[in-house]
Amino acid sequence: MRSRAGGTGGHPALSGTTPADARWLDATKPPEDDVTSRTPHLTTARPFEATFRSAVRAAIRAPSMHNSQPWRFRLNGDAIDVYADPARRLDIADPTGWAIRLACGAAAYNARLDLAMSGRTAELVLRPDLSDPDLMVRLVPTGHRPATPTERRLHAAIGRRHSNRVPFFPEPVPATARRALVAAARAEGAWLDLLTGLGPLTAVGEIAHAAARVLDRDPGYRWEISAWSRGDESHVDGVPASAGGPQTEPQDLLPSRAFGGYPRAPGTEFEPEPLVAVLGTAGDTQRHQLVAGMALQRVLLALTDAGLAASMLSQPIEVPAAREQLRLALGRFGPPQMVLRIGYGQPGFPTPRRDFTDVIDDGHVSA
Numbered sequence: 001m002r003s004r005a006g007g008t009g010g011h012p013a014l015s016g017t018t019p020a021d022a023r024w025l026d027a028t029k030p031p032e033d034d035v036t037s038r039t040p041h042l043t044t045a046r047p048f049e050a051t052f053r054s055a056v057r058a059a060i061r062a063p064s065m066h067n068s069q070p071w072r073f074r075l076n077g078d079a080i081d082v083y084a085d086p087a088r089r090l091d092i093a094d095p096t097g098w099a100i101r102l103a104c105g106a107a108a109y110n111a112r113l114d115l116a117m118s119g120r121t122a123e124l125v126l127r128p129d130l131s132d133p134d135l136m137v138r139l140v141p142t143g144h145r146p147a148t149p150t151e152r153r154l155h156a157a158i159g160r161r162h163s164n165r166v167p168f169f170p171e172p173v174p175a176t177a178r179r180a181l182v183a184a185a186r187a188e189g190a191w192l193d194l195l196t197g198l199g200p201l202t203a204v205g206e207i208a209h210a211a212a213r214v215l216d217r218d219p220g221y222r223w224e225i226s227a228w229s230r231g232d233e234s235h236v237d238g239v240p241a242s243a244g245g246p247q248t249e250p251q252d253l254l255p256s257r258a259f260g261g262y263p264r265a266p267g268t269e270f271e272p273e274p275l276v277a278v279l280g281t282a283g284d285t286q287r288h289q290l291v292a293g294m295a296l297q298r299v300l301l302a303l304t305d306a307g308l309a310a311s312m313l314s315q316p317i318e319v320p321a322a323r324e325q326l327r328l329a330l331g332r333f334g335p336p337q338m339v340l341r342i343g344y345g346q347p348g349f350p351t352p353r354r355d356f357t358d359v360i361d362d363g364h365v366s367a
Ligand SMILES: Cc1cc2nc3c(=O)[nH]c(=O)nc-3n(C[C@H](O)[C@H](O)[C@H](O)COP(=O)(O)O)c2cc1C
Pocket: 061, 062, 063, 064, 065, 066, 067, 068, 098, 099, 100, 102, 103, 161, 162, 163, 164, 165, 238, 239, 256, 257, 311, 312, 313, 314, 315, 349, 350, 351
């Protein structure tokens, strides 16, 4: 059912990708947020604070379910701790914390890229202290070296990446870009299967629709989505109507999340044969789910860098029977962690974020 576009060649953003086992030993920092020029005392008193603030600003651009932003960050000596924020867990859609771990993995990936931009390498330690259930990832600085061209390109894509839920243009995604996305997932320790042909697409569409029907039967699930759907842009979290995309129509291949979507203009159909990708991992421990978040973010940044757009679809992951059906249909041993629709589209619509000072636990880091 799947098409495995192997190899790493092709897309310049991914040339020189680090091998899977080296992936947690590299890192980043963006000079565009020149915190030190505005707050010089930070550079003399605690040199790493400016780097920390910059890394957090990059981290919070990561995707999260319903844009719930379920993370907190703490400066721990020269390390950065990424915490899950249980107060922002989606009790109904995410009872196990799977979505929080994907979001925290993606946020840690952005932070790592940001550290790399300041010439710092870091080891990403996943679940470093099992006695602390909320501590997800620790970024431990390990040394200095200039950012690689790949890191620079991926970092530059952080602010341009947005979930794009509108119909894409019919142009197919070229083989070089497909191979690059598969390589991006692999470089972070995950797998990415690309579905080709109407048969596999229809099969996945049916699994996704069945999952969406199961979820939508639960009034609590529908209530949670409407609670995170924002009519306007005045909120700091949730999904504004502008980013919510159009309402699902019965003929759509894939179900979309009902973020209060607007009716579709006549004649604007979703592309009949989108590129659908399924991201998965070898297992489903908390660490695997953090890896899935890191790989998801790398794939999203790589496709953004390649001029592509994507929307995420997690209904078939949220319903265990659907997730198992999807796994079997793909012939995979490990579980799927996310479904993606990828293509060429209009620029996506940004979603808001809380101010970075609201997500920092370390009281002495000034705004
Ligand atoms: C674990 C997870 C599950 C998600 N599930 C869906 C989904 O089913 N449908 C959807 O449209 N977006 C989904 N998203 C995307 C989020 O809604 C999106 O990341 C968030 O609104 C922030 O917007 P941004 O991605 O444009 O920054 C998911 C994201 C994550 C991390």
